[in-house]
Amino acid sequence: GQNIDQPTEMTATEGAIVQINCTYQTSGFNGLFWYQQHAGEAPTFLSYNVLDGLEEKGRFSSFLSRSKGYSYLLLKELQMKDSASYLCAVIIAGNNRKLIWGLGTSLAVNP
Amino acid sequence: GAVVSQHPSRVICKSGTSVKIECRSLDFQATTMFWYRQFPKQSLMLMATSNEGSKATYEQGVEKDKFLINHASLTLSTLTVTSAHPEDSSFYICSARTSGGARNEQFFGPGTRLTVL
Numbered sequence: 357g358q359n360i361d362q363p364t365e366m367t368a369t370e371g372a373i374v375q376i377n378c379t380y381q382t383s384g385f386n387g388l389f390w391y392q393q394h395a396g397e398a399p400t401f402l403s404y405n406v407l408d409g410l411e412e413k414g415r416f417s418s419f420l421s422r423s424k425g426y427s428y429l430l431l432k433e434l435q436m437k438d439s440a441s442y443l444c445a446v447i448i449a450g451n452n453r454k455l456i457w458g459l460g461t462s463l464a465v466n467p
Numbered sequence: 468g469a470v471v472s473q474h475p476s477r478v479i480c481k482s483g484t485s486v487k488i489e490c491r492s493l494d495f496q497a498t499t500m501f502w503y504r505q506f507p508k509q510s511l512m513l514m515a516t517s518n519e520g521s522k523a524t525y526e527q528g529v530e531k532d533k534f535l536i537n538h539a540s541l542t543l544s545t546l547t548v549t550s551a552h553p554e555d556s557s558f559y560i561c562s563a564r565t566s567g568g569a570r571n572e573q574f575f576g577p578g579t580r581l582t583v584l
Contacts, residue, residue, distance in 0.1 A: 398575040
């Protein structure tokens with residue numbers, strides 16, 4: 357079966373750093389995405405990892421270890437607007453390359 | 468670039484009516500489009516995958532006769548919720564992907580909020 361695990365909720369303080377973990381067990385692997393979703397809106401792309409290692413993009417970084425089936429999203433210098441749900445998604449093998457989604461981590465950034 | 472639009476953004480209808488939602492890729496050709504449904508405080512649930520010019524592939528548990536999908540062109544896919552009932556009320560989101568591109572990225576539309584009375 358396909359399984360993606362993320363923490364349900366996290367809380368952090370404005371200006372701090374937070375790491376959101378994601379573990380996966382899927383039939384095949386063609387890449388892992390992190391998306392941000394604010395309430396009532398569609399997801400927006402944050403990062404994509406297909407090779408092991410760290411990808412840095414501004415305040416956001418994403419790490420992947422394929423051998424461990426593990427990824428994390430690192431958010432630095434947290435801002436209030438970063439309060440949102442963060443979704444981990446894996447592309448599985450197959451012609452349609454569909455995404456398998458985690459349930460999302462709801463992050464609350466407090467002043 | 469890579470903009471996907473959805474129309475309407477919000478719709479309220481009576482039980483038993485049918486509702487059509489359009490998903491358009493505005494500046495690229497989408498060989499594959501995905502339709503998702505999202506209930507409050509839950510993750511995205513893939514309903515079906517549609518490839519231009521062929522029948523949609525539905526996920527297990529999704530009624531293909533109730534959720535009609537048409538992907539007639541490389542820039543347009545439609546989802547019709549037939550004989551809608553209150554339990555169909557949800558946030559429907561489409562995404563589109565090109566045939567090329569190494570990232571396999573899906574570009575999401577803004578979503579359609581359906582409320583069935």
